[in-house]
Amino acid sequence: MKFKFRAPLATAIAMSVGLVVLSGYFIPAAEPLRFILLRVGMVLAAVALLVGVINLLSVHIRKMADKDSNSWNSFILVVALLATLGIGFYDMFKAYMYGNPNFEWTNWIFTYIQRPIETSLMAVMAVSLVYAATYLLRRKMNYLAIGFFFIVLLVLLGSISLSMMNFPILKDIRSWIVHIPAVGGARGLLLGIALGTITTGLRIIMGTDRPYEG
Amino acid sequence: MNLAIASLADFVGVFLGFILTLLVFSYVLGDNPLFRLAAHIFIGVSAGYAAVITIYNVLLPQLIFPLIYGGEGETYFSIGMLIPSLFLFAKVTPIKRAGNWAMAILVGIGAAAAVGGAITGTLLPQTIGTINSIEPSATGDTTWANWLNAGIIILGTISTLIYFHFGVRSKPGRIPKRFAFIEKIGKIGQLFIATTFGVLFAGIYLAALTALIERISFLWNFIKEIGLQLLASV
Structure with missing residues (x-):
């Protein structure tokens, strides 16, 4: 069997760094080293985010040259991104030069552009969820789907408080569902996710998975 | 609820918010160009906002300022962080293999932090919580x-x-x-x-x-x- 070991240096770096950070969680003497490496990781993650933003920008600048209907949207995206960055740099300049770190215009963008869109997307989800729920019931009517919607209905009825519809028993049933069976299921799911995370993480630290080569 | 308009900037902002809300709500009629316009504005603004916050809260205080104004140790440490950071930029260039080492550091630290966090933040507390639910002394209810x-x-x-x-x-x-x-x-x-x-x-x-x-x-x-x-x- 031929075995080709790809990216040996990168694998060695990932394994050694990972082992040092992991040991810092359980060996007190290695804790300062863990904090230093976590700081390095934080800076690298921040730079990776910037690389991602630059990549997004370059992809949409290329798309702007296309003669299809999406090129206009790409232009809007590039303008929105550059404007936000420009205003952000202006606010940063003001913060450091004049000691005025209130980020007035960046906050304006957040309050009047980002937040309305985010809240509206969330609001549209109220409609989408009802549509998805009816779609699920039409496509797959089994005991689990019926049980799922029965629970949803009970929790919703127990959560709303209307003067003409005040049934304390519904609140008690909701409280019991949320605090007992849902906690059992959620614990199982959380433990499963944690076990999956540990397995995947250990595979990377042991060099079995190498998502950095490429 | 009042709209609390104190200046022209507030008025323009509220007007923009009104238009953007209508653009997003048009999705109820199905996917359409107006919704896509709002989505692209949102992606652009969110990416720009995330970049500004990252630069101001992480890169300037953790990398750039220690490099310029820090003591000898801090400067060397910042140079040590700057080199793999520059390698990361190589990921979007034709010499992207140079970025693999920096990516390996990031992935190694991330994997170890995820394993440590999963053990100390989820596995142990949730297991203890489950054990405590049948421990009368923990709840006081028998x-x-x-x-x-x-x-x-x-x-x-x-x-x-x-x-x-x-x-x-x-x-x-x-x-x-x-x-x-x-x-x-x-x-x-x-x-x-x-x-x-x-x-x-x-x-x-x-x-x-x-x-x-x-x-x-x-x-x-x-x-x-x-x-x-x-x-x-x-």
């Missing part, structure tokens, strides 16, 4: 109802975990199948998973409903306070 509830929580936790056990023993000439008792406990686990997702669905739906009420209230106030005045002036 009634039969408490025992029953604790039993349900433990049954839910174990059966949900077992539902995700897909290990099978294959025999020649037979379709691989899970053990019968795992299959049966898995069915109970499915009920608990449906209950948990039902509760999550209801929670998300209530949050979405709250957002919908807030947006409709905003649109109504805008039309009442500004829209009618604008119409009257025209």
Whole structure:
């Protein structure tokens, strides 16, 4: 069997760094080293985010040259991104030069552009969820789907408080569902996710998975 | 709720918010160019905002300022961080293999932090929480109802975990199948998973409903306070 070991240096770096950070969680003497490496990781993650933003920008600048209907949207995206960055740099300049770190215009963008869109997307989800729920019931009517919607209905009825519809028993049933069976299921799911995370993480630290080569 | 307009910038902002809300709400009629326009504005603004926050809160205080104004040790440490950071930029250039080392550091640290966080932040606390639910001294309640509830929580936790056990023993000439008792406990686990997702669905739906009420209230106030005045002036 031929075995080709790809990216040996990168694998060695990932394994050694990972082992040092992991040991810092359980060996007190290695804790300062863990904090230093976590700081390095934080800076690298921040730079990776910037690389991602630059990549997004370059992809949409290329798309702007296309003669299809999406090129206009790409232009809007590039303008929105550059404007936000420009205003952000202006606010940063003001913060450091004049000691005025209130980020007035960046906050304006957040309050009047980002937040309305985010809240509206969330609001549209109220409609989408009802549509998805009816779609699920039409496509797959089994005991689990019926049980799922029965629970949803009970929790919703127990959560709303209307003067003409005040049934304390519904609140008690909701409280019991949320605090007992849902906690059992959620614990199982959380433990499963944690076990999956540990397995995947250990595979990377042991060099079995190498998502950095490429 | 009043719109609290104190300046021209506030007025322009509220007007923009009104237009953007309508653009996003047009999605109710199906995917359309107006919704896509709002989505692209949102992606652009979010990416720019994330970049600004990252630069101001992480890169300037952790990398750039220590490099310029820090002591000798801090400067060397910052240079040590700057080199792999520059390598990361190589990922979007033709020499992207140079970025693999920096990526390896990031992945190694991330994997170890995820493993450590999963053990200390989820695995141990959730296991202790499950054990405590049947420990009378932890709750102080020894009634039969408490025992029953604790039993349900433990049954839910174990059966949900077992539902995700897909290990099978294959025999020649037979379709691989899970053990019968795992299959049966898995069915109970499915009920608990449906209950948990039902509760999550209801929670998300209530949050979405709250957002919908807030947006409709905003649109109504805008039309009442500004829209009618604008119409009257025209």
